Amino acid sequence: MHIPDNFLDVPTAAVTSVVSAGGLGYCLHRLKGIYQERTAPLMGVMGACVFAGQMVNFPVLAGTSGHLCGGVLAAVVLGPWGGAVTLAVVLAIQCLLFGDGGLTALGANVLNLGLIGSAVGYCIYALVRRWTSGMGGTVFAAIVASWFSVILAAIACSLELAAAGTYPLRPALSAMLFVHAFIGIGEAVITGLALAFIVRTRPDMLHEDRAPAIRNQFQIAFGGLAVACAIAVLLSPLASSFPDGLEKVAENPQFVAGPEEPLLPSPIPDYEFPGIPSATAAGSIAGLVGTVVVFAVAMLIGRSVARSGGPASTLHAA
């Protein structure tokens, strides 16, 4: 998934570089807060560890082999900041010394594999970890998180390539998702087995969660809202241009003359926000607005049910 030079144009490269430089700076700042002057030896040796670990080849199908990317595994052992920095250093060295991933695309690669593949992967791990318990729970959470982190990194990668105009979005995204759904399974299995070994041998070595515990249900609710919004913004441009099954049938001229005027004028016709020229941005905004509205309605219903003495656990379960 390393993007070489010249596959991204200058604006995309600049935006991704600024985002990853900021993210990396924040990670380093948090790391220094935790490890102080131990940061450099720990990150240096772990960077070398991930680099060497990527040289271990796993046989897949006849003749081919794959290797671990290691983002989630590093984050589970070192925490989200340590995982992201480790992966970023590995990517920087691979770019400089081996020409693996381009210099102008380094920002994008760090964003995809370091910040998303490792730090966001850790967030998924921490989320799943809350609902599971014991060593099995740790391993299960890491497996789920590493599959999703590969998928999210693939989505980010294809969005960047499409924004740069190298590939059209839809074929790039579907090809990347198809391939990485399988690569993600490999990553998840290796991560799970390797982590199971670490948990059996040195359970004390895992990063303990220093983040303050989530205090009330509103934090959980808004955390969920943030994730839903991110998914809506990323995926609605794709959904918006595919007519769904019923609409497709209705648009078929032999079926009916055309869709009739709706009884009520919809505030967001066809999931595209009026007044915004770009269909992609309009789709994203429509998705975002829709998500927030649905969320607010669900919140209101949940609260009224809870207040009227109905099942009080509605909001907790949500």
Add this chain to the structure above:
Amino acid sequence: MQLELLDRYAHLDSPLHRLDPVYKVVVATLLVFAAVLIPHHWWWAFAAEAAALLVLFAMSRVPWSYLLKRLGLFLPMVLLMAVGVPLSRGMKDGWELMFSVLAGSLLSFTALLLLVTTTPLSELLSALHRLRIPALLITICSLMIRYVAVLLDEVDRLRRAKSARTFQASKRLDWAVLPNLVGLLFIRSVERSERVYQAMLARGWDGEIRTLHDRSPSRRQSGDRS
């Protein structure tokens, strides 16, 4: 192992090797950006940059076989991604875009390769530091480069231990054992980082690397390099 190969041509004597690494980093970065900025159908501009890079490479006295070998490793990787361009946007304008993307990416690769081959890694990192890359990041990178060779040897030892206990390798056995090997590598690395940190503390480590060979401009003017 592989890292010895990287520094193999870094100590030759040529105008490029003698140049201050800071200038080399700046020029290489400019060449990379030039290759990215060339519009898609300006073939003469690609040719001009390729010619400039070839002249620089000839000046560097690094054997041509090395360039060919590295290009041979790089090309399949980038070809796989480039073939997607005409496949996804139609054959007509897809091919032209594919070849210009490919040309730019080969030129960028060669520019970076030239920088790394003619500059010892330690000098490259100190040049990056002088170009205002944060010191902590540089320290992490330099420690990583030192320990990559050590940990690649660690992987070799683990592999050897595995094959010493395995008469017949099979795919199922590989999948049962290799993840443990990766897990063990992580455990040993964290433990090693503890030992490295203790050893560094014993030698007065306070979070900052100090070097004797500081090639800063003021030093050089006072005759340090003559």
